Amino acid sequence: MESSRAVVLFSGGLDSTTCVAVAKSMGFEVFALSFDYHQRHRVETEMAGKAALAMGVAQHLTLTLPLDRIGGSALTADLAVPKDVPLDEIKKRIPVTYVPARNTIFLSLAVAWAEVLQAQDIFIGVNALDYSGYPDCRPQFIEAFQRVANLGTKVAAEGRLQFKIHTPLIELSKAQIIQTGTALGVDYSLTHSCYDPDDGGRACGRCDSCLLRRKGFIEAAVTDPTRYAEEAPP
Numbered sequence: 222m223e224s225s226r227a228v229v230l231f232s233g234g235l236d237s238t239t240c241v242a243v244a245k246s247m248g249f250e251v252f253a254l255s256f257d258y259h260q261r262h263r264v265e266t267e268m269a270g271k272a273a274l275a276m277g278v279a280q281h282l283t284l285t286l287p288l289d290r291i292g293g294s295a296l297t298a299d300l301a302v303p304k305d306v307p308l309d310e311i312k313k314r315i316p317v318t319y320v321p322a323r324n325t326i327f328l329s330l331a332v333a334w335a336e337v338l339q340a341q342d343i344f345i346g347v348n349a350l351d352y353s354g355y356p357d358c359r360p361q362f363i364e365a366f367q368r369v370a371n372l373g374t375k376v377a378a379e380g381r382l383q384f385k386i387h388t389p390l391i392e393l394s395k396a397q398i399i400q401t402g403t404a405l406g407v408d409y410s411l412t413h414s415c416y417d418p419d420d421g422g423r424a425c426g427r428c429d430s431c432l433l434r435r436k437g438f439i440e441a442a443v444t445d446p447t448r449y450a451e452e453a454p455p
Contacts, residue, residue, distance in 0.1 A: 227387075228334055230331055231254060233412060234412055235398065235437075237345075239346060241253060241278065243344070243401065245278075245405075246405055252279055252334065254331050254334060255270075258285075258323075261295075261417065264422040267422075293320075302417040304428055306429055308432060311433065314354055318429065324347070324358070325366070344386075344387045344389070348391055350393065350394050363386055366386065367384060371383055394440070395433050396440035399441040409446050414431060415428060423449055424449050425450055426450065
């Protein structure tokens with residue numbers, strides 16, 4: 222068994238890129254798993270490819286999932302992305318950018334790949350402080366899914382390994398995540414967070430994800446390398 226291997230869910234965003242760096246700093250050989258789920262911000266998959274190459278992951282696998290056929294989210298359907306929501310209101314509701322069962326789907330495929338790789342460690346960059354209120358980013362969900370992974374896989378049933386889902390960022394603020402990544406040498410210019418970028422891939426600066434990202438860089442006292450659209454607020 223390759224005990225040093227880890228599957229890291231890797232969107233190309235700030236959190237997941239930091240998660241790759243954390244896993245590497247812990248000595249894991251990283252197998253990065255990305256998804257093109259027909260999201261409106263598909264530029265993040267391009268950034269994930271660039272970041273994976275720069276960070277020297279062992280393998281970067283991108284799977285295509287047509288979640289736009291299910292819809293139900295502003296990221297996969299013709300629904301408006303909320304803009305200019307006050308920061309103290311962002312965590313108080315589950316926004317329309319929530320993608321139905323997204324982390325359940327993503328983690329299931331991560332477990333499948335980990336089983337094939339004989340890798341018992343899986344990393345996901347969920348965060349329960351500076352986040353948009355998504356229920357599948359909470360500790361209770363992660364704990365429950367880990368039990369499912371160990372109940373429903375051949376390698377666990379045969380006692381050959383026990384899956385561990387790592388959430389190293391779950392109790393960190395966005396500023397602390399940025400400081401962690403900066404200390405590990407993460408190049409945040411290779412990351413993308415915006416839910417509604419323009420045709421040139423520039424961030425809107427106004428969606429929940431942009432607002433939390435901008436707040437994080439300010440509080441971390443780190444220069445924000447994000448390319449913002451001309452109409453983005455200062």
